[in-house]
Amino acid sequence: MPHGSTPARTIFHIDANAAYLSWSAAHALQQGCPTDLRTIPAVVGGSEKSRHGIVLAKSTPAKAYGIQTGMPLADARRRCPGLVVVPPDYGLYLKASAAMTDLLLEHSPLVQPFSIDECFLEYPAGSHLPPLAAADRIRARMAGELGFTVNIGISSNKLLAKMASDFQKPDRTHLLFPEDxxxxxxxxxxxxxxxxxxxxxxxxxxxxxxxxxxxxxxxxxxxxxxxxxxxxxxxxxxRGIDGSPVLPGGGVPMKGMGNSTTAPFDMERPEEARQVLLSLAETLGMRLRKAGMRAGLVAVSLTYADFLHASRQRKLPGSIDTTRELHSVAWNLLEELWDGAPLRKLGIHVSALQEGRIHQTSLFEPPTGEKQRAAEQAVDLLRSRYGNAAVIRASFLHSGLPPHSGGTWDAECPSMSSLL
The missing domain is CATH 1.10.150.20 (5' to 3' exonuclease, C-terminal subdomain)
Structure with missing residues (x-):
């Protein structure tokens, strides 16, 4: 090797095949379901009743009917009258994703989750197994121990490894190096x-x-x-050029976070929209505090019943992390933005994040701000111990609206008896 040169890396990109459907199918089999959803025309789809009715994942037999991800469920049913539709289980998917990452960490300390169903892995130089044999072993372990298949792309950089994993599916290993x-x-x-x-x-x-x-x-x-x-x-x-490193644990600095939800009905009254915004702020506030971050910019987005979109944002004099502050700013923005026409969807997004311990106090911050923050942190602690439903706001009782929107909470996360 020439003096001063850097040895070539070996990068894997691991991508779960039809992740949501595969994870739902594996879990159903473990619970005694006699049919593997992956072998019949089946999809994971949102609730048509609550107007989240699109295809989120599809089986290979469903694909043969022309069913595509993102397609309205009504169209998918017309293409395949016998289509089996199962609801998404985001709690299950998070646990399956974590199980996949844990298995990969047994093969390398350098594992970077890239999304819920894909990871990068830098294969250690000098390992006893050649990279191709290691990839085959990982695929076999995923299928045998976790119950789902993955594609693995291998290259000398992350970009080409990811491109390779998208070649022929499912359950394949593909190589793509710069010369290829x-x-x-x-x-x-x-x-x-x-x-x-x-x-x-x-x-x-x-x-x-x-x-x-x-x-x-x-x-x-x-x-x-x-x-x-x-x-x-x-x-x-x-041209196949990419020099980005594999960052353990994700490693990408958080730039923002947000929640959005499609309501089960068109929101025509201010009190309805205000309540939906509160459920979004509740979830987003918990996420901010859990991450130890505060937001310096808040944005609100809306979608009207005719699917037209609009948004507005505001840079704050200081930074915030409480549900009350998030809801107050979001509601003020919505009042400025909304023309009164029926609303289908609302969202809150925050950015200009800074660590929670770095708190730039505003002259306009009320003296009760710290007390409010302490109260909400105490509620966070109770929810982390006993579940998000342990403490909810009284305004959601008998409202027909969930107390938390745009995120996963315990009601959506049934316990599991195994890794899946």
């Missing part, structure tokens, strides 16, 4: 490139860039002219 990029990656549609969404794909097509190879070989100045810095980033990715 022109042959294996450039013929693929530009929309298959990481960070290319549907809008960007349309822009690329208008520029005559239909494949990943087209993006890789395009004029850089032209890409920057039409897509700014994002265009140059996409060209680096199209």
């Amino acid at each position: 990029v022109p042959r294996k990656m450039w013929p693929l549609p530009a929309g298959d490139l990481f960070m290319v969404g549907s809008r960007t794909e349309r822009k690329l097509r208008r520029l005559g860039l239909c494949t990943i190879g087209d993006v890789a070989l395009a004029d850089s100045a032209m890409l920057h002219s039409h897509l700014k810095s994002h265009g140059l980033l996409l060209q680096r990715y199209a």
Whole structure:
């Protein structure tokens, strides 16, 4: 090896196949269900009654009917009248995701969860198993011990490992190294490139860039002219260039967090919208305090019954983390934004985060602020010990609305007798 050179890394990208459906299917089998949902036309779908009725995950037999993720359940049922629909179980999915991460940590200390159903792993140099054999062993353990399959992409960087894991599915290992990029990656549609969404794909097509190879070989100045810095980033990715490290535990600094919910009815009265905002602020406030963060900017988004969207944000003189403060700011923003037409969906998002111990006091903060914070932290402690339903606000009694929206709480997390 030349003096001063860096040894090549070996990066795995592990992606659970049809994660939500696979996890629901594995759990159902453990609970005595005689049929594996993965072998029949089945989907995980939201509640049609509460208007969350879209396909979240699908089985391979369901895909044969043309059913796609994001499709309204009503359309999916028309395509396949015998379709089996199971509700999402986010508590189960979080535990399955944690079990997957724990298994991977037995193979390397460098594991970075990238989403609920995918992780990066840097395979240690000098390990007794070659990388390909280690990947096969991981896949076998996932299937045998946890009950679901994964795809694994292997490369010398995270980008190419992720691209490789999206090749033929399910339960496969694929290799994609820099020297393979022109042959294996450039013929693929530009929309298959990481960070290319549907809008960007349309822009690329208008520029005559239909494949990943087209993006890789395009004029850089032209890409920057039409897509700014994002265009140059996409060209680096199209050329297989990525130097980002595997960050254990995620490692990405938190820039913001938010909650949103689609109400089971159109909100026409201010008191209805105010109550839904309170349920969102309740969950978001708990998340902020658990993370030890405070927010310096609050934004509210809304979707009208005719699906038009609007949003408004406000930078605060200080920073906040209590449910009462979040709700107050959010409600003021909604009053400014809402024209009174029926609302379908509301959301609260916070950013400009700072550590909770770094608290810039505002001259306008009421003297009761610390007492309120202490009270809410005490409630957080009770909920962490006895469940989120242990303490709820009286205004939610008999309201027909959940006391917490936009997050997972204990009512959605049934206990499990095994890893899944």
